[in-house]
Amino acid sequence: MGDKENKDRYEEALESLENIAEQFYEQLDDGEVPSMDIPTRSKTNIELDRRKGVWKLGDSTTNRSANNLKSSRMLLRTLYMLELIQDMIEEGKSSTLREMYYISEGWDKAQFSKQNQSDSLAEDMELVTGALREDFKLRPEEDGARLIGDITVEEVNRKGDVRTINCRDDVGDSGYTIPYNVESDKVNFSDVNVDFMIAIETGGMFDRLVENGFDEQANALLVHLKGQPARATRRVIKRLSEEKDVPVVVFTDADPWSFRIFASVAYGAINTAYLSEYLATPTAEYVGITASDIMSYDLPTDKLSKNDRKALEQELEDPRFDTDFWKEEIETMLDIDKKAEQQALAKYGLDYVTDTYLPEKLGEMGLM
Amino acid sequence: MASIAEKLADKQQEISVGEFFERNKHILGFDSLTKALVTTVKEGVDNSLDACEEAEILPEIKVEIEEVGDREYKVAIEDNGPGIVKRKVPEVFGKLLYGSRFHEISQSRGQQGIGVSAVVMYGQLTTGKPTKVRSKINEKDYANEMKITLDTKKNEPEVLNEEVVLWEGKEHGMRFETTVKGLLRRGKHSVFEYLKNTAIVNPHAKIEFDRDGDKTVFKRATDQLPEKPEAVMPHLKGIELGTLAKMAKNADRRTLKSFLKNEFSRISYSKAEEICEEADIDPKTNPSDLEVEDHKDILNAAEEVKLMSPKTDCLSPIKGMLIKKGLKNVLKGNHPEYYAPPTTRDPNVYSGNPFQVEVGLVYGGELEKEGPVKVLRFANRVPLLYKKGGCATTTAIKNIDWRIYDLDQKGGKGMPSGPAVILIHVASTRVPFTSEAKEAIADIPEVIDEIEKGLRECARSLRTHLNKEKKRKKVKKKFTVVNDILPMIAKKSAEIIGEEPPELDRSLTKIMGVVYIEEESSWEDGRCKMEIEIMNYTPKERDMELFFEKPYPETELLSSNVEPDHEGDHLEWKIEDLEPSETRTFSIEFDGDLEKDDLDGTDIYIEGVGETKLIGAEPLPEDWDIELTDIEEED
Numbered sequence A: 001m002g003d004k005e006n007k008d009r010y011e012e013a014l015e016s017l018e019n020i021a022e023q024f025y026e027q028l029d030d031g032e033v034p035s036m037d038i039p040t041r042s043k044t045n046i047e048l049d050r051r052k053g054v055w056k057l058g059d060s061t062t063n064r065s066a067n068n069l070k071s072s073r074m075l076l077r078t079l080y081m082l083e084l085i086q087d088m089i090e091e092g093k094s095s096t097l098r099e100m101y102y103i104s105e106g107w108d109k110a111q112f113s114k115q116n117q118s119d120s121l122a123e124d125m126e127l128v129t130g131a132l133r134e135d136f137k138l139r140p141e142e143d144g145a146r147l148i149g150d151i152t153v154e155e156v157n158r159k160g161d162v163r164t165i166n167c168r169d170d171v172g173d174s175g176y177t178i179p180y181n182v183e184s185d186k187v188n189f190s191d192v193n194v195d196f197m198i199a200i201e202t203g204g205m206f207d208r209l210v211e212n213g214f215d216e217q218a219n220a221l222l223v224h225l226k227g228q229p230a231r232a233t234r235r236v237i238k239r240l241s242e243e244k245d246v247p248v249v250v251f252t253d254a255d256p257w258s259f260r261i262f263a264s265v266a267y268g269a270i271n272t273a274y275l276s277e278y279l280a281t282p283t284a285e286y287v288g289i290t291a292s293d294i295m296s297y298d299l300p301t302d303k304l305s306k307n308d309r310k311a312l313e314q315e316l317e318d319p320r321f322d323t324d325f326w327k328e329e330i331e332t333m334l335d336i337d338k339k340a341e342q343q344a345l346a347k348y349g350l351d352y353v354t355d356t357y358l359p360e361k362l363g364e365m366g367l368m
Numbered sequence B: 001m002a003s004i005a006e007k008l009a010d011k012q013q014e015i016s017v018g019e020f021f022e023r024n025k026h027i028l029g030f031d032s033l034t035k036a037l038v039t040t041v042k043e044g045v046d047n048s049l050d051a052c053e054e055a056e057i058l059p060e061i062k063v064e065i066e067e068v069g070d071r072e073y074k075v076a077i078e079d080n081g082p083g084i085v086k087r088k089v090p091e092v093f094g095k096l097l098y099g100s101r102f103h104e105i106s107q108s109r110g111q112q113g114i115g116v117s118a119v120v121m122y123g124q125l126t127t128g129k130p131t132k133v134r135s136k137i138n139e140k141d142y143a144n145e146m147k148i149t150l151d152t153k154k155n156e157p158e159v160l161n162e163e164v165v166l167w168e169g170k171e172h173g174m175r176f177e178t179t180v181k182g183l184l185r186r187g188k189h190s191v192f193e194y195l196k197n198t199a200i201v202n203p204h205a206k207i208e209f210d211r212d213g214d215k216t217v218f219k220r221a222t223d224q225l226p227e228k229p230e231a232v233m234p235h236l237k238g239i240e241l242g243t244l245a246k247m248a249k250n251a252d253r254r255t256l257k258s259f260l261k262n263e264f265s266r267i268s269y270s271k272a273e274e275i276c277e278e279a280d281i282d283p284k285t286n287p288s289d290l291e292v293e294d295h296k297d298i299l300n301a302a303e304e305v306k307l308m309s310p311k312t313d314c315l316s317p318i319k320g321m322l323i324k325k326g327l328k329n330v331l332k333g334n335h336p337e338y339y340a341p342p343t344t345r346d347p348n349v350y351s352g353n354p355f356q357v358e359v360g361l362v363y364g365g366e367l368e369k370e371g372p373v374k375v376l377r378f379a380n381r382v383p384l385l386y387k388k389g390g391c392a393t394t395t396a397i398k399n400i401d402w403r404i405y406d407l408d409q410k411g412g413k414g415m416p417s418g419p420a421v422i423l424i425h426v427a428s429t430r431v432p433f434t435s436e437a438k439e440a441i442a443d444i445p446e447v448i449d450e451i452e453k454g455l456r457e458c459a460r461s462l463r464t465h466l467n468k469e470k471k472r473k474k475v476k477k478k479f480t481v482v483n484d485i486l487p488m489i490a491k492k493s494a495e496i497i498g499e500e501p502p503e504l505d506r507s508l509t510k511i512m513g514v515v516y517i518e519e520e521s522s523w524e525d526g527r528c529k530m531e532i533e534i535m536n537y538t539p540k541e542r543d544m545e546l547f548f549e550k551p552y553p554e555t556e557l558l559s560s561n562v563e564p565d566h567e568g569d570h571l572e573w574k575i576e577d578l579e580p581s582e583t584r585t586f587s588i589e590f591d592g593d594l595e596k597d598d599l600d601g602t603d604i605y606i607e608g609v610g611e612t613k614l615i616g617a618e619p620l621p622e623d624w625d626i627e628l629t630d631i632e633e634e635d
């Protein structure tokens, strides 16, 4: 995994980007109207890859042509973005998506009017080229989530030196922060001494498990998801699961939105369905809090809102939730008309989650 | 006219014309002070226009109104017509119903008033003043001037003083001055509105209005005189009982058979016999011996017997291009964005009377956006200002669901609203008025149907135009694509792959797909410059013709960067081999006392480009051909 491999990776991305420019050029030279086909990113265009167990993008595409003002602008922006990436690769720099949005102020007619336009165009380019935005030297501005547990990470720092970090011993209470690029040129896992990893939705619960020393108690890697997990977080989970055979469980609130967090970790998200193969961990299991937990542990609850019920009903239609387990969970939740937070377990004391709840649940799964 | 005339004739023995006038003020158009003034002007102007056309003179009419006392006005109307011979002047101005035409039936304005003598009488009754008339019939002659009043008991003229005067600067013409009680208003029912509307349907006339020194001139927009309407015999099917009685009484023919054959249109001897047989009257009967019952039988027989429809080629419509010119002449200050090609329907017949409908529609620009569309109604080129609600024109408009033509209309019923002006002209040898006041057209199904069809034709053009406007906006947006974005795409993509930027013309024309016309005009001191750019944004090389209609006959072409292939009332250029993405520019300069709003893009026409591909100009209207052949004949 030397410099050369790196170079190749960027070179490849660059080449496929330049193909777009070449395509426009040739279309113009032939007297045609420049255009490009982009796979359609929508709910109607995702399909299950049965072999891999992830939801991927389907075959339908959208044509973007210079025939009208809006899309001709997008084509021009594509070229400007391409040139920016060219420059960044040449100069060994990277930029955040937000920075790119600001850089576009100098792009004349190709300027973006909102950041979601530039974010979305970056995703389009990934789609068309098959490369990742990291290959384009673009990264999200939010930092990655945190890890605590007995694994050792080798990370290449800014200076190009390799740092070896044990995620239990060499870090503070907030753990090891996952960088935006977690590919093998940047991050590798050398020593993995955990039995499983537990991905936790909320910061409060993550900190509770850290304080209670659950990582050592259960010999587990604690991963903070920070709500809907960032790509890098999902990628780390996927790599640890695949490369190091670490079983994955997901621990969230008991509400319809948390169910979707699980789905994006396990099966893939709609917006990034083209990356599912690379981001989703189909072996991940849901540990809780389940709707049945609400009853069996008699947890403090809130009533479902109208939106909650709607979300649950949509989930009943969502192909990703079409399993016996989820059907029952969703229907039970609709039945009892209640939801609960992870921290509701504190009703029985601060240690209850680590002393009783998780050991019981993980025990059932054979992980403790 | 016939029925008022009969009434008058019947009653003449019993009551004086003065009394008759008093009782029938509402019919004669003198029932309110405002209306009296309009009627005064109208009787004079209608006569002037009729007389000029008859003598084939391009009319030049002056109307002067001066306030001379409390609700008292001096009205003068002057024309450049043939004038009236001296001995006839007293009769025309001083004898009620002198000029009414009985046997002759034609599309004339005169149908619509009682005659100018009624004005003389009105003035005399309300102010006690006589009417001063001046007439000149020959350039080398003196003019005659006399003051006239009317003996209301005997219906005879009285000439007060007579003079011979030199009328300098006038070859021939008429002028009369009368003083009347009245009220001069602005707005819908005003003299101004009447003159303005008269100017619209008489684009060959120059009309000057001087209101207490405040002058308005409606310029002549064409020097094409209207075709003379042909006088025809009445058709037996459309005639009123009274008229038949009158004709029979005065007939020159000695037998009913020859009376029918010779004094009515489309009756042969055999048809005449058939009618007599059906009516069970001896064809040899002297027509003057017929009784009222016989007249009725003859009319009933006419219904039974199959008669040929009356001739319809005796009418003289205004016709498309001239309607547009007239409308534009008066509306140009509102900068309307669109003149629908006016429709002239084929002549049709209602109960034995030929009639013909014309419709025009103007849309957008600075026309009033709020409220119902404005309707201009005309019968035989005379504006109808009153009784709009009870008019066939209104019925026809309300019959249409205007929403399908992109005009607003609440619930698809009633008057449409929006920035539009609708013109409706009904020409007929006998316009079917609702009443003898002749202010509105009756709801005759055939007439309504024709109006409706004319309206729909214009409305369809409007819809097409509005769709094209939408397209124009889209195309405008595409200008940014082809002018800014596409070149940038070309430059950037070439830069990235290290090539020279590619040629863009073919791609660019594929994106646009239209022939785009843009014009700009500037005005200074009666001179007008216009720049017309024609851009071929289609992938094909094209030939076409450009036409530009001059606003006035006296408009003079000062210069043109490209020599026109024809110059007359319009200019014409042949454009050959206009390559894809090529632009050709025509810079033309006009002189001839032009005003700021005289020239605009609505006068540009293009022949040879499909309507859907043509943006920014209209295709050549169909009736243009008529003018072309006319010109060739003159040459």
Ligand SMILES: Nc1ncnc2c1ncn2[C@@H]1O[C@H](COP(=O)(O)OP(=O)(O)O)[C@@H](O)[C@H]1O
Residues within 6 Å of the ligand: B047, B048, B051, B079, B081, B082, B083, B084, B092, B097, B098, B099, B100, B101, B110, B111, B113, B114, B115, B116, B117, B174
């Ligand atoms: N301005 C005029 N110039 C020439 N002739 C005129 C003029 N005004 C009226 N006349 C003649 O006088 C006749 C009578 O006119 P008028 O009494 O107004 O009735 P009408 O117009 O109905 O025939 C007209 O038919 C026309 O021959």
